Amino acid sequence: RYRDYAISPQLIHWESQSTVRERSPTGQRYQEHAQGGSHVLLFARLRQDDRAFYFLGPATYVSHQGELPMAVTWRLEHPLPGDLFATFAAAVA
Secondary structure (H helix, E strand, O other), X not given: OOOOEEOOOOXXXXXXXXXXXXXXXXXXXXXXXXXXXXXXXXXXXXXXXXXXXEXXXXXXXXXXXXXXXXXXXXXXOOOOOHHHHHHHHHHHO
């Protein structure tokens, strides 16, 4: 349903819920999380019906495009290992 994937070992493309606008409180929270003192922790799974999630680690906001949904780029604090990067990058192939 969402187009979430690895751009590089340190960058993740993530889509918000379809109702999130750039200037909404939720959109602002994503963009300004570091200034507000909150932390983002990313988890991912390969398929919607998977029960297990991968913990990708702490992340910080880099940029976004559009809204409804917002397409956000997050920078991971710790790069994905090569095999995990290949797996999550292939999710859009």
